[in-house]
Amino acid sequence: MPRATARTKRPTPAQLGPLATRPTAAAPLLPQALIERLLAVAMERGGEFAEVYVERALTTAVVLEESRIKSAQTGLMQGVGVRVISGAKVGYAYSDDLDEPALMRAARTAALIAQGKGSEQSFKVSRTPSPSYYKVAMPLADVDVARKAELVLRADKAARAFDPRVKQVNGSYADNTKRIAVANTLGHYTEDTQDLCRIGIQVVAEGKNKERRTGMYGGGGRVSFSHFDAFTPEQVGREAARQAVATLGAAECQAGPQTVVLAPGWSGILLHEAVGHGLEADFIRKGTSLFTGKLGQKVASDLVTVIDDGTVANSRGSINVDDEGNAGERKVLIEKGVLKGYMYDSLNAKLMGQRTTGSGRRESFKSMPLPRMTNTYLAPGDHLPEDIVKEVKKGLYCATFGGGQVDITNGNFVFEVSEAYQIEDGKIGRPVKNAILIGVGPEALKNVSRVGCDPMPDPGMGTCGKDGQSVPVGVGLPTLRIDNMTVGGTKVS
Template identity: 80%
Template sequence: MPRASAPSKRAPSLKLAPPVARRPTPVALLPQPLIERLLAVAMERGGDFAEVYVERTLTTAVRLEESRIKSAQTGLVQGVGVRVISGGKVGYAFSDDWDESALLRAASTAAMIAQGGGAERSFPVRRAAVPSHYHVSPPLMDVEVSLKTGLLMRADKAARAFDARVKQVNGGYVDQTRRIAVANTHGRYTEDTQDLCRISVMVVAQGKGGEQRTGMYGGGGRVPFSHWDTFSPEDVAREAARQAVATLGAVDCVAGPQTVVLAPGWSGILLHEAVGHGLEADFIRKGTSLFAGKLGEKVASDLVTIIDDGTVSSGRGSINIDDEGNPGERKVLIENGVLKGYLYDSLNAQLMGQRSTGSGRRESFKHLPLPRMTNTFLAPGDHAPEDILKEVKRGLYCATFGGGQVDITNGNFVFEVSEAYQIEDGKLGRPVKNATLIGVGPEALKNVSRVGCDPMPDPGMGICGKNGQSMPVGVGLPTVRIDNITVGGTKVA
């Protein structure tokens, strides 16, 4: 993602994956006859639908502090979840014990949601082909841990060499090789291997009078370990250090309505939170989203087209199949300001008379699937980014966002801007501190007055939380101008 005071390396542009050779099919996680037996037991009380979800995930996590590796851990999580649906009711049980008797007990427990007396039936399944939007070779689990710790040591060295004012460097590396299998009583059986890795660096710089500022940067995706040859830990560390040093001497942010320009890339997190969650089908079905019942209506500026795309090549949020076994899809949610669609998992799709959009995702076998985003981005416009900035006489340039929150029921959002600059007569001015953006999602979309021709995904560091479940996601947008948005600050104009 670019920054206000110095350029940084761009992440690869959003594009569909080219055809790739499939890796040899590994040994099945569970024998197919056992999966079919679990489905039969799950339906023994007469449910409408049953599903078996199998997962085996190997994770490596490394942490660096004070120029030393503080921890390096590898862990295995595996288990089986069984879901039964009867009308609008859902029964779910899981087991991390792979003994057949334990798995059958889980299936029988899930079946109790249906109180009928169904006749004994069989549910044969057939393996379905899945698309390939990522291919990681060798699997990340096969890479030596020493190479992973080495990335963080390199990052620490580069950050400290960047500027003498860098006083503290913390780093983290995490990867996982996740294998899943999903089978259901519709006869569908799918498998996928999902490798994912990410590196992050936090830098604290100290200026005059003991002032301290923090910079954070990172990225990754469903990419092989060789990704770090081009998106290097040195680049990550220098960008984190640049952010921290660049904002030393920041002035207090002026509060009040302003014109805001968003930097391309990670600024898409604003779109994800303020708009994306409100388009998820569970909130729509319950009528708790501000976007419920507005299909076909104008909800944003003509310049706004929002897409959720699970098929982005090697994207952090990309999926060959979702956690219900359905293929990932590219979905146009808002087109030229008009609301076109929602994000559906299988359950909410069925209850609403729709079809799944491949949006059913779950954190692990211990969790039920929910409608979730994958890679969500704003389509590019035709304005040159430099012209967008030149047109603003006074305003705020938001280079990097921190945390934020949104109320789905009314669309109200608040976001911390961790790196921001004054705009004065079309040019970047001094850095500002304590800036927040405050507004209502649909109103902010209607006030989008310029969309740049410089689309950019984030570098691959998004984590989305919902109902206690965390999922990897991608975001992105080009340079965007939003008029008359409320800026929170500590100085009155």
């Protein structure tokens, strides 16, 4: 395949317009006076609350196929979203045209959607201090694209050298340096600069009889480019190749109830999907979550403590402030099996008589904020991971997860296990394929019988989708044993 490389020149200050200024406390993304005028216009139709969200993001995307860079692109996305709330009515409009007349039209549109009784007011905003959970010495946008492309080339080389059965390698690198500002009619004004990067490698290995297996690995976070000096692309390539090769010649997975042991780290995706979404306040308010009305009730084993924490240093899901300008928080959702709390954005908190937990997140200025997870993990227990496996006479060890589906109304979930092994007489044995975990979130948590003392975050590769919006998230889990889990497979016991 011929090499095709696309380049986009870095935007000039003239092209950036009002957002051209480097991010400093003395130079807001938009002039403060303009923001205050937008808030006043947004409230002309009598809303109870108005908010202006400003975003400027410089992005890089590199794609590798067949050991060559297929594309390497940089780009700019910028715009302003205006939200007006009146009771439960929400008006939202945005503009990627930063001229004042266009921004005023967006503010008036949002006001018309959520209109109440008309009023004329003026608003003043002042800077609200925010915490700092990630600092990047050099913005990722300032790192040369050639250095980023070199990462995936190195990963490709390492993956192909790992084993001659590796037949195909696809790679990608993506980053963005995003600066946001949020102001509202309560007088708050907050800014944040958010750097985020990730490398990802997919490997296809081929064994006997043309059998093919796939491995995927990668990671990153809100980190400097120097992160890849320690989390090297060679490690990423080799791990993706190892996963692909490891299950060549795997036996068919046996179906039926089994004791399941989850490996630490990325296995936390099961917790995120099967439990986390059901604890988001919009689903609770609408009564569509299985966890509605269960605060203070036992919903899991005594060994289970679930935490959503936006304050983890440099993690992919961390936030200094959410996309409503509220500080990120550490929230205990389930403590020793008892449901303790939900995740609230500002709107659902107001409608439910609660306070926001800094959980209002949006994909971009084109989207309204929703209550979302940040870094969701299971707190560690007291059991040694090797002892957890030794205690299992017969079961399934789940090393790596693939895709899955969850219905939050009843908690039913289905997850593909992309790398799995039989456990026989306390030892991890031969690999199996086509393993699927099937269950109900709370029921699975009630069947947790061992929690390891080896907490591990995922390497920084999670993206969560909801209502058409995607945001970066983190997950984590220690070694975990779940009894009586339904396992789907092609071999019936």
